Amino acid sequence: MTPLEIGLTLFITLLGGGILFWMIQVDTHFRRYSRDAVAEREVQSARVSLLVDEISRLSDDCTALLHTQPRLHGLITAHTTITRLEQSLEAGGSRTSVREAASDLLVAIRGMLSSHLTDGDFTNAETEIDEGVLALSARLFDLFDALDLASPHNLGLSSLESRRLGELAHAVGDDSWAESCYREVVERIAPGNLVSMRCLAAICRDGGDLDGEAHWVAEQLSQEPDDEELLRRLSLLHPDTAERNVKRLEALGKATAADHSFLTGLKERLHGEAGDQSLAAVEAALEENPTVEQHLLKARLHRRRDEIPLAIDSVHAGLEMPGGRQHGEAWALLAQLLESHPNKLPEALKAAVHACALEAGGTGLVLLKADLLERSGRPEDALDALEAAVEHNPANAEIRSHLSQSHLYAGRRQEAWEVLESAPTWSEPQLHIQKGRLLLSDYDANRDAGHADTDILAKAEGAFRSALDIDRENGLAWLCVARCQRLGGDLGEASISLNRSRRLMD
Secondary structure, three states: OOHHHHHHHHHHHHHHHHHHHHHHHHHHHHHHHHHHHHHHHHHHHHHHHHHHHHHHHHHHHHHHHHHHOHHHHHHHHHHHHHHHHHHHHHOOOOHHHHHOOHHHHHHHHHHHHOOOOOOOOHHHOOOOOOHHHHHHHHHHHHHHHHOOOOOOOOOOOOHHHHHHHHHHHHHOOOHHHHHHHHHHHHHHHOOOOHHHHHHHHHHHHHOOOHHHHHHHHHHHHHHOOOOHHHHHHHHHHOHHHHHHHHHHHHHHOOOOHHHHHHHHHHHHHHHOOOOHHHHHHHHHHHHHOOOHHHHHHHHHHHHHOOOHHHHHHHHHHHHOOOOHHHOHHHHHHHHHHHOOOHHHHHHHHHHHHHHHHOOOOHHHHHHHHHHHHHHOOOHHHHHHHHHHHHHHOOOOHHHHHHHHHHHHHOOOHHHHHHHHHOOOOOOOHHHHHHHHHHHHHHHHHHHHOOOOOHHHHHHHHHHHHHHHHHOOOOHHHHHHHHHHHHHOOOHHHHHHHHHHHHHHHO
């Protein structure tokens, strides 16, 4: 053989041996991988089997939990349904298509209400509402808004379900829905339902609707005519029923000294009654349950009887009670009782300052404080007090007109006009009267200088008549008109206006 043939034979032999070796190695690795794969599959199978068993146990546990805790089933159902409806709205589904899922909405409502096992009376809540229920409720009422649902009228709920839904609405702060739910009960589903009427009264009270509250309290009394708390509440809301209600309490043997004292105070405020019987009723109430208000009522009765020292003593007794010194009306009454005693002027001023600081007594106390400061020789402080009051309440026409008049008395005519012209509104007669006074002052100044300006006089009378356009029964305005007419020489009309003024101011 030639060397070439020998080399070629050797190469082929080596190549065949290499291929054979490679095939043996591949087969060996393949067999090992096959064994590993089988083992891995067995492990994975065991794990899957364990997972299936665990899921099965969890499913059994959840089933058992739902059977033993049906409230959870309702919450889960409600959550699932609400979520589906929310997603439908977010996805741009039409409201019509969502409304077609009304049955789903009802499922959500009933699922949630089934987990809220109360009587629907939020005024007498026995247990706190679950946080999960509150969260679902908030989402549900947001969903109602998105669907333009404003009442449960078409939901087909029972009386209990409507009350529970109303309670949840109140809990999440949606009192309009709460009122709709309770009204649905008393007006359609179960007329005369006490729980619903009690809740409606509470909603009206919270909203400041005293007439509405009185209506529902009266409706409750038609069902429970002997309920003493309802009788007392109606007396507060409708004072014209107080005497009848107290008599009913007396017939029931449940009238207290406080009830008689309340009736006495009411009569004193409405009719000025201050007889021995009224005073005795208040004193009995004070012996039973002394309060600052009872002491003040006693003081007012003494004041009606011109027993000023006794009235002052009663106010002092009220101020000495716990919290009495923070009772603004007590300080206001004390200032009014003391202001006519020159030797007690400092004490009256102190009381007026306290009353104004506690925002008691209204406009009258602000003016009394300024007057007491003036009488105490502190005119600048009096002016500052009026200016502070005007700054605090720019729309108060009476204080503004007094401030303008104070500037006029002090010779500051420009300031008097500026105070008046800066009024935000001219809807009160006092401002027009003060404008007329300033114009009359200008007229008097011109007349004293030797020339009377009839145009100014006509403008002054026009200002007073503007006040009469607002209040035809304003005696002061008629008096000012009479003066203008007298200055203008129309004595006949001046006499008529003066007589009107006297009749109105007597």
